[in-house]
Each structure stands twice: as structure tokens, then as C-alpha cells.
């Protein structure tokens with residue numbers, strides 16, 4: 001289904017080792033590989049001498065030590081968080097305690113809309129509800145350090161409080177989990193929203209920066225064109241859902257079986273949630289009907 005996107009799964013980074021990505025940016029891979037995290041979370045170090053850390057990564061002592069070793073002799077002045085999923089924020093408290101640096105993020109975790117009963121999901125369980133930033137960033141906020149300046153870009157969709165950070169001087173964007181080179185992003189209600197996600201993709205596509213540094217996997221080059229493929233991929237999935245529903249009313253498991261061929265069973269729940277995200281968006285646009293709010297155990301028909 002995702003053959004329409006030229007995924008790049010070659011990513012040779014070694015956990016714990018600081019590697020230069022650009023003259024101003026280093027990357028340290030965390031040792032938390034998995035079906036959602038690929039080879040692990042990428043933490044980034046921005047600047048030289050006085051540095052920012054973008055996404056501390058998972059709660060893993062070895063990763064915290066690797067980050068601190070990478071910045072030995074330097075001062076950490078900022079800790080930035082793209083969104084409140086634990087694979088990005090778990091190391092934040094330890095890093096803050098060891099460096100004294102203030103934390104910057106859009107805000108605490110929040111579901112995009114109230115949870116419906118029975119809608120809690122694995123990805124929602126990964127949410128870090130205990131995090132509150134020292135500095136809450138509004139869309140467009142500037143964050144300045146020694147020799148660098150970032151612009152905060154609200155990019156909800158994967159998470160309601162997701163932000164990307166634009167380093168215009170280097171033509172790059174720290175994109176968190178919004179866009180990745182190796183797979184499509186998980187958009188799972190209730191914190192995830194397909195309507196928001198599509199809007200955030202179009203927002204990114206309209207920007208000039210070519211290089212994206214994601215929270216998992218290697219860089220995305222020619223970012224705006226890649227995002228165009230992402231958008232077309234989602235539209236194709238939406239079309240597949242509508243085509244399946246043209247045969248009659250269907251439940252989410254039935255739709256998943258009809259449109260995901262050869263799915264890794266570990267991703268079954270994510271596929272169901274992604275389908276729910278599309279159905280919510282389609283219902284909001286009046287193209288699909290269901291009884292009450294769209295839920296995982298609902299039955300859906302064409303409008």
C-alpha cells in the first residue's frame with residue numbers, strides 16, 4: 001500500500017555514538033529499536049560550545065550517559081521536545097537534572113479531543129502525562145542560542161502538541177515524528193488527528209527547507225517533494241477506504257483486512273487506529289456516516 005513512497009530504510013547509525021549530520025548538528029541514536037521506533041529514537045545536539053538538545057529520547061541510563069559524553073566540555077542551554085511520547089521525553093528529567101537546562105515545548109500532553117470510552121490505545125499509553133515545559137512555545141516562537149536560531153512550527157496530527165523546529169540558516173527542520181524517511185507516521189486517535197495531520201503536512205510542504213531530521217531513522221532529503229508523496233499516500237488510503245465501503249457497511253477490522261495486504265501482525269492495532277483516524281476525518285467532511293462519534297467498534301457506511 002505504501003509502495004508509492006520512496007522509503008529509505010538504510011540507516012547505519014550506531015547507538016550511543018555522536019555523529020555529525022551537518023556542521024551545526026550532531027545525532028545520538030538511542031538503544032530502543034522496535035516496530036514504532038525503527039532503529040531507535042534520534043536525539044539531536046544543536047550548536048557548538050553552548051548547545052541545545054532536541055528530543056532527549058527514552059528513559060535509558062546508557063542513552064543519557066551517551067548524550068552527556070557527547071557534550072562533555074560544552075554547556076547545554078536548552079532542552080527541546082517535539083512531542084510528549086515517552087520514546088522522546090523519557091530521558092528529559094535525568095538530562096534536566098544533570099545539565100540544569102530549561103525545557104521548551106508546545107505544552108503538556110493533551111488529547112486532541114475527549115477520550116471516548118474504550119478508545120484508550122497502546123500509543124496513548126505511551127503518552128507522557130507528567131511533563132510540563134519550563135517554557136511553553138506558541139506557533140512561530142523564536143528560540144535563540146549561541147550561533148543558532150530556531151522557529152517553532154506547530155504540526156499537530158501525530159500528537160496534538162507536536163512541534164517541528166526550523167533551523168532556517170541550515171535549511172533544515174527537526175520534524176520529530178511528523179515525517180520520517182523509513183515509514184509513514186502513525187496517526188492514532190484520540191491524541192492523533194488525521195485532519196490536523198494533513199494540514200500540518202501541507203504546512204511543511206509550503207516551506208523551502210529541503211532537509212528534515214526525524215525522530216526515527218535517517219534524514220529526509222528534498223523534504224517538500226517527499227511530503228507531497230506522503231499526502232498522496234494518505235489520499236490513496238482514503239480512496240481505498242471509500243472503495244471498500246462502496247460494497248456496504250463495514251467495521252474497522254473488516255476495512256483493515258480489505259485494504260492492508262500482508263500487514264505485520266504487530267501493527268494490527270496501529271492499522272485499526274489509522275483507519276479510525278481516516279474515518280473520523282471522512283465523517284467530519286460528511287463523506288462517511290456512523291452512529292455517534294467515530295469509534296473503533298463502530299460500523300461505517302458511505303454518506
Ligand SMILES: [Zn+2]
Pocket residue numbers: 083085158159177
Ligand atoms: Zn511519537
